[in-house]
Amino acid sequence: MSKSWSGRTPSFAAAGAAGASGGHLTGRTVELHGCFDELLELLDEVDIQPDDLLVSVGDLVDRGPAPGAVVRLFRERPNSVVVMGNHERKHVREIFSYAQEITRLQLGDRYAETVEWMRALPYYFENEHVRVVHAAMLSGVPLSHQREEILCGSTRGERELTALFPDGYWHEHYADAKPVVFGHHVTGREPMIRDGRIFGLDTGACHGWNLTALCVPGFTVHSVKAHGDHWSTIKRQWQLPVLKTKPWHDSTWPELAHAIERFSSTSDPAAHRWLEALQEWAAGLESTFPTLVATAHRVASELTPNELCQHPAAKVLFQARNGRLDQTSLARQCPTPRRTIDLAAALGLVLNELPD
Numbered sequence: 001m002s003k004s005w006s007g008r009t010p011s012f013a014a015a016g017a018a019g020a021s022g023g024h025l026t027g028r029t030v031e032l033h034g035c036f037d038e039l040l041e042l043l044d045e046v047d048i049q050p051d052d053l054l055v056s057v058g059d060l061v062d063r064g065p066a067p068g069a070v071v072r073l074f075r076e077r078p079n080s081v082v083v084m085g086n087h088e089r090k091h092v093r094e095i096f097s098y099a100q101e102i103t104r105l106q107l108g109d110r111y112a113e114t115v116e117w118m119r120a121l122p123y124y125f126e127n128e129h130v131r132v133v134h135a136a137m138l139s140g141v142p143l144s145h146q147r148e149e150i151l152c153g154s155t156r157g158e159r160e161l162t163a164l165f166p167d168g169y170w171h172e173h174y175a176d177a178k179p180v181v182f183g184h185h186v187t188g189r190e191p192m193i194r195d196g197r198i199f200g201l202d203t204g205a206c207h208g209w210n211l212t213a214l215c216v217p218g219f220t221v222h223s224v225k226a227h228g229d230h231w232s233t234i235k236r237q238w239q240l241p242v243l244k245t246k247p248w249h250d251s252t253w254p255e256l257a258h259a260i261e262r263f264s265s266t267s268d269p270a271a272h273r274w275l276e277a278l279q280e281w282a283a284g285l286e287s288t289f290p291t292l293v294a295t296a297h298r299v300a301s302e303l304t305p306n307e308l309c310q311h312p313a314a315k316v317l318f319q320a321r322n323g324r325l326d327q328t329s330l331a332r333q334c335p336t337p338r339r340t341i342d343l344a345a346a347l348g349l350v351l352n353e354l355p356d
Helices: 036-045 067-074 085-094 096-120 150-151 153-162 228-235 238-247 251-262 269-286 289-302 305-310 312-323 328-331 337-345
Strands: 003-005 011-015 027-031 054-058 080-082 180-182 193-194 198-200 211-215 220-225
Touching: 036 067, 036 211, 036 220, 067 080, 067 096, 085 096, 085 150, 096 228, 096 238, 150 153, 228 238, 238 269, 251 269, 269 337, 289 312, 289 328, 289 337, 305 312, 312 328
Parallel strands: 011 027, 011 054, 027 054, 054 080, 180 198
Antiparallel strands: 003 011, 003 027, 003 054, 011 211, 027 211, 193 198, 211 220
């Protein structure tokens, strides 16, 4: 989730919500995950001013309805900082799961430039009042010497923390005097506050709970209720568009069959119908192998050796001419839908394309 810092003395907002406080050096933090409407409500709740500093603890994108609007607010608003979250890092490193595939479609033509902007995000924020990280930090180690994987909560960073603290959490061992604010792990509907120095602010806005902010230097907490379980809704709404972007043309026949079986449990009727059409399309292409073999033999018999050499399907035609082309050998030449369609086109045949 994303967090933000803002302030009239600047203020700071963190996981699941945003907050503000008066004065010229205040801060607010919040974890957003594309929850733009809730962010606006939270900023209104804390009465953020143009000269307030707004700091996000990362995860601006993924799982929510409006990641583009959230990113745009932080990119265009002066006095705004975004800390690298594990979700931004996934996009930068091209590690795609379902959430990232959805965000890529949501951002459309703005996706590439948004990822370039993400590359330059810092892994922490610190001023005289507070430290802000996305996921975790080690006590007694300057932020500039912390491992990026731990700060942002990557899978590797999580493994390292588990090894360091097998019987608990990193923040249970945080002994530094300066307060630390983080998100990443949902604490419940309410933020986790320990000893007035440790603030876990991810209160699950994208899951329908709350968006929460911490205002500094007063260290006041503000929250607004989420408008709904956005992630559950987004997962259903984008299932079919995401399915249509997968590289079906270049999947091998076994890969294609396995993927269709894996996704066939979907509860979305439109996605289920499209998968059935996809399965019929793939079966239809494979059923043309006897026709392709017969056509290759016919074409090979009609061409001279020189014409065969110049033909776009030369390899298959020479196999046919030499009596070595059957359905088994053709299947080796056509392991994917694209190779099958391309060979058919080279032989003068037109096969059905992927369903819309």
